[in-house]
Amino acid sequence: MSTISIKVNGKRIEAKEGEMLAVALFRAGYKKFRKSVNGEDRSLFCGMGVCFECLVNVNGKTVRSCITPVKEGMEVEFEES
Numbered sequence: 796m797s798t799i800s801i802k803v804n805g806k807r808i809e810a811k812e813g814e815m816l817a818v819a820l821f822r823a824g825y826k827k828f829r830k831s832v833n834g835e836d837r838s839l840f841c842g843m844g845v846c847f848e849c850l851v852n853v854n855g856k857t858v859r860s861c862i863t864p865v866k867e868g869m870e871v872e873f874e875e876s
């Protein structure tokens with residue numbers, strides 16, 4: 796896997812091309828991706844695309860970060876808490 800950089804909430808982080816986005820985010824220190832309707836932190840849970848707890852926006856589209864491979868040019872956005 797080659798090392799690339801992607802943009803996360805306006806900042807550049809390093810990631811391995813092809814690894815799952817949630818892994819790259821965790822390694823960069825991002826552990827919470829959004830809030831529930833009750834205001835609880837949400838993040839990686841099932842890790843296999845079933846629970847939808849890991850949703851983030853990539854280039855304007857909502858994706859499950861645990862099953863989304865990292866690619867060059869990604870711009871990731873989510874609500875940091």
Ligand code: FES
Nearest residue numbers: 840842846847861
């Ligand atoms: S962690 Fe469950 S869908 Fe991603």
